[in-house]
Amino acid sequence: MRMARKLREVAEHLGVHLVGDPEALITGVASSTNAIDTDLVFVEESRHFQQALDSKAAAVIAGKFALTASCEKSLLISDHPKLTFARASRFLSVSGEQTSGIDPSAIVHATVKMGIGVVIEERVVLQEGIKIGDFSSIGAGCVIGRGASIGRGCKLYPNITIYPGTRLGDRVIVHAGAVLGSDGFGYVRDEMTGQYEQFPQVGVLEIENDVEIGANATVDRGALEETRIRRGTKIDNLVHVGHNVRVGADVVIAAQTGISGSAVIEDNVIVGGQVGIADHVRIEQGAILGAQSGIPSNKVIRGKGVVFWGTPARPIRQYLKELAVLARMAKKD
Helix, strand or coil: CCCCEEHHHHHHHHCCEEECCCCCEECEECCCCCCCCCEEEEECCHHHHHHHHCCCCCEEEECHHHHHCCCCCEEEECCCHHHHHHHHHHHCCCHHHCCCEECCCCEECCCCEECCCCEECCCCEECCCCEECCCCEECCCCEECCCCEECCCCEECCCCEECCCCEECCCCEECCCCEEEECCCCEEECCCCCCEEECCCCCEEEECCCCEECCCCEEECCCCCEEEECCCCEECCCCEECCCCEECCCCEECCCCEECCCCEECCCCEECCCCEECCCCEECCCCEECCCCEECCCCEECCCCCEEECCCCEEHHHHHHHHHHHHHHHHHC
C-alpha cells in the first residue's frame, strides 16, 4: 500500500528546488524503467537525463544541469540526487501507518515497559525488565532477553535474538536472523589437562542511534566491559563482530567480514566483503579495506582515504607493484 503526497510536500521536506506542478501526487520511488505515473526517479548524470524524462514517472530528481532543460515533466533539483532520492524514499514510507498493539500469541512479561505506537508481532518473547521506545516494531518470532532496551523508532525484523542487557539506541534497524549480545569466543587453556574453560563473558553490547545490522549478522557482548557500535554504522549480512570490539561512527562493513575480539575500527572506515580482522587490531579513521583483506593481530592500519588490500593488508599501490614483480618473475621461469 502506498501513501500519496503532493510534490510540493516532498520538495519542502527534502529542501530542494521544485520546477513544475506542485500538486502532482507522489506515492513512491522507482527506476526509470519500472516507474509508474506517481513515482519519483533520479538521475545523477546529464547523459541519462533523457531516459528519465522518457519514463512514466511523475517527477525526476536531478542535478543542476537540469535547470536549463525544456521539458514538461516536473523536476526536483538537488546537489546530490542519489542522496535526495534515498531521503525521498524514507519520507514516502508508510511504515508508520501500521496499527500498534501486541499480537495475542506474543509472550510479554508484566514488567516490560513500552512507549506509544509499539508493534509486537506473532510469537515474540519479551522477558522481564525490557524497555521499548515509542513507535518501535518487533517482528514475528523475536526473543529479547531480560533487561534489554530498545530505543524509539527501531525496526526489528523476524526471528532476531537479543541477549539480556543489550541496549539499542533510536532508529536502529536489525534484519532477520541477527543475534545481538551473545557470548564472545573467549577461552583459557589449562596447560595441565589441555582443556579449555570459558573466560567470563559478562559485559554488555551497546548499539547507538541510526545503526543498521544485516540479516544473520552476530555481534558479541563484551567479556568484562562492552562491545560498542557507534552512531550511523551500517553492517551487512553475515558479519561477525567479536567481544570488546569498538566500531566508530559512520562505518560501513560489507558481508562475510569477521572482526576478532578487542579490535578497534575508527570513524568513517570502509570495510569490504570477506575481510578478516584479527584481535587487537586498530583501523584508523577513514581507511578503506578492500575485499578479502587480512589484518594480523595487533596491526595498526592508518591512512585516511587510502585503500588497503591483500594479506597482510598493505596500500593497494604497493600490493599491485608486488603482483607485477611476481608476474615478471613467473615469465622468466
